[in-house]
Structure formats: structure tokens, C-alpha cells
Amino acid sequence: MTHSHLAVEAQALTRSFTVKGKPDRVALESLDICVEPGEVHGLLGPNGAGKTTLCKILSTVLLPTSGEARIHGYDVVTEAKSVRPLIGIVFGGEKGLYARMSPRRNLRFWAALYGLRRREAHQRTESLLERVGLTQRGDDPVETFSRGMKQRLHLARGLIGDPKVVILDEPTVGMDPVSAHEFRDLVEQLRAEHKAVLLTTHDMAEAEALCDQVSFIDNGRLVTRESPRSLGQMLSRFERVRAGGVNADLAAQVEALPGVAQVRRPGNDVLIAETSEDGASHRVLRALIDAGISDISTDSPSLEEVYLHLIGDRGMQVAQ
Numbered sequence: 001m002t003h004s005h006l007a008v009e010a011q012a013l014t015r016s017f018t019v020k021g022k023p024d025r026v027a028l029e030s031l032d033i034c035v036e037p038g039e040v041h042g043l044l045g046p047n048g049a050g051k052t053t054l055c056k057i058l059s060t061v062l063l064p065t066s067g068e069a070r071i072h073g074y075d076v077v078t079e080a081k082s083v084r085p086l087i088g089i090v091f092g093g094e095k096g097l098y099a100r101m102s103p104r105r106n107l108r109f110w111a112a113l114y115g116l117r118r119r120e121a122h123q124r125t126e127s128l129l130e131r132v133g134l135t136q137r138g139d140d141p142v143e144t145f146s147r148g149m150k151q152r153l154h155l156a157r158g159l160i161g162d163p164k165v166v167i168l169d170e171p172t173v174g175m176d177p178v179s180a181h182e183f184r185d186l187v188e189q190l191r192a193e194h195k196a197v198l199l200t201t202h203d204m205a206e207a208e209a210l211c212d213q214v215s216f217i218d219n220g221r222l223v224t225r226e227s228p229r230s231l232g233q234m235l236s237r238f239e240r241v242r243a244g245g246v247n248a249d250l251a252a253q254v255e256a257l258p259g260v261a262q263v264r265r266p267g268n269d270v271l272i273a274e275t276s277e278d279g280a281s282h283r284v285l286r287a288l289i290d291a292g293i294s295d296i297s298t299d300s301p302s303l304e305e306v307y308l309h310l311i312g313d314r315g316m317q318v319a320q
């Protein structure tokens with residue numbers, strides 16, 4: 001163990017997979033990441049970016065090919081036994097729940113796996129059921145639950161060992177907005193308890209609302225790491241100017257301005273210019289006004305669109 005105040009620390013973490021008859025697939029490439037206690041850290045990336053691979057390495061179920069990762073100073077490979085009690089992992093979806101058993105029995109079963117004594121297991125089960133709002137349904141079979149309820153039970157399961165680091169892989173996928181909102185409240189509580197939360201999500205609004213830091217991952221590499229505040233600043237670089245009455249010459253002139261990332265012509269005389277640099281939208285507006293155009297509006301793209309700028313045009317497609 002090394003002395004570190006960090007809850008999660010990965011350096012040059014790399015993992016490749018050998019696929020028969022194909023070149024090795026690099027799922028993670030020299031990834032650095034750190035998460036402080038009490039921090040909610042978002043992991044954003046398209047399908048196949050390497051997020052689940054990272055979560056699996058941190059939770060000791062997959063070995064890295066090279067590089068290092070530590071949980072509260074313990075190495076996930078050489079000190080896996082010390083790491084395991086410190087982490088709780090919640091994968092989205094429905095796997096891992098005993099459908100015919102009640103949530104109460106599911107939780108007691110996992111508590112026993114974690115080595116909790118009977119009395120402690122009972123107390124922890126009841127407080128977690130309360131916490132995730134399942135006390136009333138505590139004795140109903142899990143198979144009668146909605147998806148959101150199952151996700152909440154997953155979270156309770158992840159918390160049964162009172163972990164210091166909670167890894168949530170797509171926890172709100174498929175949840176209705178009300179359940180997702182309640183789930184977010186639970187994440188806020190974990191932060192207040194000074195737990196570190198690593199949250200994988202495709203949902204920009206969720207990342208923006210919940211996370212202290214957000215790491216964008218693409219093709220196994222860290223593209224950028226931002227705080228939601230700087231995400232906000234980043235958004236301000238990306239502006240969209242829409243104008244009517246613009247001829248081809250003027251459109252070409254706008255396209256050539258520094259910081260103009262893209263110009264589109266959805267209609268004959270309509271121009272939509274996307275900027276990706278501070279001050280660029282001002283230059284576009286100036287050029288349009290100087291040419292006598294008055295039909296002009298501006299707006300900011302969504303975080304999702306900014307994200308697409310960052311990772312290129314593959315968007316949420318599955319990596320090949």
C-alpha cells in the first residue's frame with residue numbers, strides 16, 4: 001500500500017484483448033484518472049470506449065495489461081484482497097438479482113457473502129431498503145419489480161459492504177425520469193458521506209447535474225477531463241449562429257472565419273454556423289451585420305453536441 005489521499009488512482013492503465021484471427025483490441029490505452037474521497041466523477045464515452053473495462057479493472061475482476069490502479073492506496077492487482085471490501089459495484093441492467101427472492105432476502109444473502117454477522121446483516125438490510133425506498137415491497141419477489149426498482153435494489157446491493165468507493169456503471173439506464181431523479185438524490189447522499197463515486201453515463205444532463213469532474217473517454221483514451229464549471233465554459237465556446245437572407249458568397253466568407261467549425265445551408269438562403277473557439281461567434285455576427293443581414297439568432301448547442309465535437313462524428317456508435 002502507498003500513502004495516498006486519493007480514493008481512485010490509475011496511471012497509464014492499459015488493457016488489450018486478444019481476439020482470434022484479428023489484431024489485438026486495445027480497450028484502454030494509457031489512461032490516467034484520479035478521484036478524491038467525496039467526489040462524484042463521471043465517465044463519459046461512446047459504446048466501446050472502455051468504460052466498463054475500467055470499472056472491471058478497478059473492481060479487481062479484470063487484470064490490466066500494463067499500468068497501475070490503486071483504491072485508497074491499495075494496488076488492484078497485488079492487493080486485490082484489501083481492495084475488495086473498499087469497493088461497491090453497481091452494473092446497470094438486471095443481472096445478478098435473484099428474481100424469485102424478495103429484496104430483503106437478496107440483501108441478506110449478499111450481506112452474508114460480505115461476511116456480515118446476522119444482526120449487522122439485518123440492520124444493514126433494513127436501513128438500505130429504507131434508503132432506496134423499497135421497505136414497502138421488501139417481501140415481494142424481485143421479478144414483480146419495475147426496472148427502476150430493480151436498479152435501486154442493485155444500488156442497495158452495491159452498498160451492503162459499506163464501501164468507500166462506489167462504482168456505478170450506467171445506473172439509470174432504462175429508468176423512468178422520476179426513478180432517475182430519486183437515484184440522483186441517492187448519489188448526492190453518497191457524496192455527503194464522503195464516498196468516492198465513479199459514475200458511467202451516457203446522459204449529459206446527469207453528468208452535468210451530479211458530477212464534480214467528468215472524464216471523456218474515447219477509444220480507450222482520455223480525451224479530456226473537465227469540471228462541470230469548465231464544461232459550462234466549454235459550452236460557451238460552442239455557439240450556433242443562424243441567419244436568413246445569406247447568399248453563397250457571404251456563406252463562404254463566414255466559413256473562412258477563424259474558429260468557425262462548420263457551416264450548413266439547410267435552405268437556399270439560410271446559414272447555420274457552428275463555432276468552436278472563444279470570440280468566433282462575435283466574428284460571425286459582425287460579418288453578417290456588416291453585410292446588412294438582420295434575420296439572425298444565436299443559441300448554444302447541448303452538452304451532447306459539444307461531446308460529439310470532442311469525439312468526432314462517430315457519436316454513440318459502437319466502436320469497431
Ligand SMILES: Nc1ncnc2c1ncn2[C@@H]1O[C@H](COP(=O)(O)OP(=O)(O)OP(=O)(O)O)[C@@H](O)[C@H]1O
Nearest residue numbers: 017025027045046047048049050051052053054319
Ligand atoms: N472480453 C473481451 N474480449 C474482446 N474484446 C473486448 C472484451 N471486453 C471488451 N472488449 C472490447 O473492448 C472495448 C471497450 O469495451 P467496454 O465494454 O469497456 O466499453 P464501454 O465504454 O463500457 O462501452 P458501453 O458503453 O457499450 O458499455 C470494446 O471495443 C470491446 O469490444
